[in-house]
Amino acid sequence: MPELPEVETIARQLRGLVTGRTVAHFRCEWHRLTEPEPAALFARRLEGRRISGVRRRGKFVVLDLEGGDALIVSLRMTGQLLFRDRDVEAHPHRRARIAFADGTALEFADTRKFGRMAIVDGAALEGAGERRRRTGEPLHRHLGVEPLSRRFTARWLREFLRRRGRAAVKPLLLDQTGIAGVGNIYAIEALWRARIHPLRAAGTLRSDEVERLHEALRWVLRKGIRFGGASPRDYRDARGQEGRMQQEFEVYGRAGEPCPRCGAEIRRTVVGGRGTFHCPRCQRAPRAGR
Ligand SMILES: [Zn+2]
Incomplete structure (x- = not known):
């Protein structure tokens, strides 16, 4: 997608x-x-x-x-x-x-x-998720903050994660009324880069982790743009060409392969109904899920 x-x-x-x-x-x-x-x-x-x-x-x-x-x-x-x-x-x-x-x-x-x-x-x-979306209202009127815009600061992210503190961090990143544009693949790659387990409760992230996640989100999105997007399946650009970002994935689609950072085996799990990849050594599970 x-x-x-x-x-x-x-x-x-x-x-x-x-x-x-x-x-x-x-x-x-x-x-x-x-x-x-x-x-x-x-x-x-x-x-x-x-x-x-x-x-x-x-x-x-x-x-x-x-x-x-x-x-x-x-x-x-x-x-x-x-x-x-x-x-x-x-x-x-x-x-x-x-x-x-x-x-x-x-x-x-x-x-x-x-x-x-x-x-x-x-x-x-142009609004940015100021008002809560009611069932049936069109999504385009309730899109959240653009992660590559100046409004998306580490401070904004800290407040957002605190407000939704009990939610698991990965599904929260996919909520288009919070941060607009991040989907499954880039959330997975950003969490790996930031060394944060996908199931961590948003409110438990320390401020250095929030800083890392902020940097990681912007870094993976910018890299994705630089490589013309990713085509793990159907995506084609306006000229019918595939992107090249799928060759750059560190963990997405790499279950069983060694983590590029520590060598531990990448694991595939399902979080909020979506296939998820993480390194069990770099991304420590929250206590309850260990
Ligand atoms: Zn690792």
Whole structure:
């Protein structure tokens, strides 16, 4: 599932590819893609609009539209945004096509069909988790702090971990209303780098551990961006290419291999329903879980 570095890579590429182009036609090929908005209405709102910029917010690709709205795309498990500047065969799992007035197009392909699109007020994306999200409210209005922004300081992280002190640290890092953009892979890599066990209660982290975790999160995310994202499975960038970050993982997907730091055998466990990897020697289990 694409996380911050993958979505950032796509957004940066698309910025150069689609900014300034005008939407001529929107064709929806999967009826749940735009729900709850009917696809016909969605198309009417999009057609004739010029794209003024492309950015990322959390794990959403955001295409800003002239006039203030934004088209947001949630790639979820297998979504891909593919830019087409010449005639190529459509992706076999194409779910939508945005045709531009100059003959180029943006395809949305999605094997598993969990991806979604919405047209939203661009300003609504800017809050940072101030208000608690109620059931059924759209996630994009409740995204938390961007971990590569200046707001995300070690002090902010310390307060956040203290507020949610009883929660296990790893699932907390995945909560998009707290820190936006971190997913399973980068949480695993950051916890290994910071030498913190995934099941530690957030409130038990010492201040030197919080500092390490703050540094580690930013370090792994930046590295992910530098390597064009990770493609352990389906991720492709806007030109259809794989990322290279999967070759750089220290512990993710490496159960049974030696820890690059101490040589102990990397273990796979399940935390909060997600496959998790850690080094039992560098990342000491909390007392109750030992
Ligand atoms: Zn180790």
